[in-house]
Amino acid sequence: MLAFIQQIVSGIATGGIYASLALGLVLIYRAMDVANFAQGEMATFSTFISYSLIEYAHFDFWSAFVVTILVSFGLGVAIERLLIRRFEGAPVLTLLIVTLGLFTIFNGVTGLIWGYVFKAYRGAFPSTPVQFGGLYLNTQDLGVFAVVLVMLLLLYLFFSRTKAGLAMRAASLYPDSSRLLGVRVGWMLALGWGLASTVGAVSGMLVAPIIFLDPNMMQAILLFAFAAAVLGGIESPLGAVIGGVAVGIVMALVGTYIPGGQDLRLAFGLVVIVVVLLVRPAGLFGRAAVKRV
């Protein structure tokens, strides 16, 4: 029984990782109805930047963290302003291809600059085991989770209590009406991408200490993050976190109790996505969308 609970606890911890990337996905989807397939690769790229700052420019972690956040924010804004805006009003498939193109470009560039050898990355939190009455946890996992909750809180405050947050919601739902009210819709979208990129960078820097840094590190996580976002409701930040935890738990259980589970986890991620989309497409916390014919 204890082993079972241990799995659940570990699952919650990894769920934090999925949740952090899922938050970025939700942000962009809310801003412009686009599933950003490049989210993971942008996060990886930003994480490598922090790696270079730490290893070659001898920054300490937190300074590198701050600089990376600023750089990735700028990167997100630049991508929207220079690339995405050219496809304003384009059909779903086109935007999808653009994000896939970004996926490929970022992946390639990251590999080109830093190579494919796995690198060790010292993160924010020391990795010391902690024990709560027979259950084993790691301070790193606790740290990841804490950061995710803080991000969630900040995003919630931003969207519900600030003028810019309200304007972003209005701009993404009703761009034409918002323009008539003086909102610079384009820059609101850019802000959305900037925030999503930043959130991605944070999740990358949280994850790298755990799974080693390499250009492909986020691909599996991206799949689970999508599963988390879909399960939680692709427009709900809270849903992303809860979905992340749920997916983390499911994967921990699959890994332990199903023979060969480790290899099959990705396939189970696929199953989660398909089942949720078939049974309850809006997810746990999403709004059911009514399609006008």
Add this chain to the structure above:
Amino acid sequence: MRRLPRVRPELLGLAVIGGIVVLGVPTVTNQFITFEFAKVAIFAIALMGLNLLTGYSGQISLGNGAFMAVGGYTTAILVQRTGIPYWTTIPVAALVAGGFGFVIGIPALRLTGVYLALATFALALSVPPVLNHYDTFTGGHGGIVMPAVLPPFSLDLSQEQWLYYMDSGIALLLFVFAWGVVRSRTGRAFMAIRDSETAATASGISLAYYKTLAFGLSAAYAGVAGSLLAIATSYLNPDTFGLSLSLALLVGVVIGGLGLDFGATDNSRDGSFVSRPTCWAIIWSTVVPACTSAPCPSPASRTSFTGRC
């Protein structure tokens, strides 16, 4: 008897010249290039299949690499285990992959747009680990090695040349078939579904039948491509059919006509398969149909950057 569509004389001339060029290629290039062109043909087959699914019936698939895997492994396992001649496994691979695609098409009926893309993305990502896992069946990480392919009837050709002619010939056949499908009732049903599912249903088109058919067809094409790939390289392992392959297929179909050299150049696993031949395959499988296809009925429904239907 259906009237054959009229082809403008200039295009016919172009086709004849093109045909001579295509036939003559292996005689002037070295073995390596010939082999690359063989892979071009293979890739083009997969692209045609995906085009039927995404371009014509409007269902976005990021996972056709998975169907290629099914076809490839069918051929590899059959040849290795039962020793039957490799060319008999090609239709089998098509059938198996097509059946698999048909089955995938069933849950896909209820998914559209981004969500379908998401699900097929997950499919593409999850295939290599699954292949790795069932290693007694698939040879796992080490993959499957097949006997080398020899030209039949003791023709005076090198292995690469034979592969080139075989793959190009099959590609041509499949191209004609796809061309026919697109111009048939099925093709029109596909396009109707792509443009407006509601209107299509209101016109009596069975969404369930045509959408799953599209998946099945597309998968069958990919299965043939996978099978030919296994035959050509005499070896495959799970990494051959990873995410980048599926992405390359989709981007190839959409860009259609422009060359794109993408993918990490260091990623030697699939780099050479994906980057250079991709450009040529894209050109062959999309520009040629573009010259002969009907104009697009509704501009709003264009899913390709070139505006080809």
Add this chain to the structure above:
Amino acid sequence: MALLELNDVVAGYGPTTVLHGVSLSVDEGGIVALLGANGAGKTTTLRAISSTVRRTGRVVFDGHDISSHAPENVARLGIAHVPEGRGTLGQLTVWENLQMGAYIRRGGVAKADYDRVCEYFAWIPERRRQVAATLSGGEQQMLAIARALMMRPRMLLLDEPSLGLAPLIVQEIFKIVRAINEQDKVTVLVVEQNASIALQASAHAYVLEVGRVVVSGTSVELQKDEAVRRSYLGY
């Protein structure tokens, strides 16, 4: 003193041209009606002013040439466009709609503006938290006008405020529009298919037909002119 002037404006959607050279002017402090049949180009004219349609020709507002301004900048100059269909921010609450109205104002919603709006529309305070899409048609129209007022505009463009509303509510709304014009000194350009009520509320009117101004004059004159009424206004 003309607050707004259009000179030979040509506009359309893609290959279709809708306005074939529209010229009109609106004096400061007045209410002007823009009338015409379906498809005459009335909505397109408003869009040409707020820069939400591609157009050529000159549009001058308060001395500024806004011919190549982006819509958000036109709004910032003081033109509040209440579009066809009201442009309600449906998933936001009533209060959030008003907040968005005050977006361009420094410091957000000013108490004085909010009080003013509640004077005109007494139902607003108790329905602040209601999701805007669940309001009735008339309430949504009133919310749209209230939201425009929060911008403290110099000029209000109203596109078919009577659309889909019961006659009593329409009367109510036009009464409020007149009050806004007189008390808050907001110049109004209203597009209407319901010519009679628009002529009653306005001082001047233009009639559009197939993208051109065919008649212009004071509303009193137009109401009296039988020929004009029969041919262009349908009554």
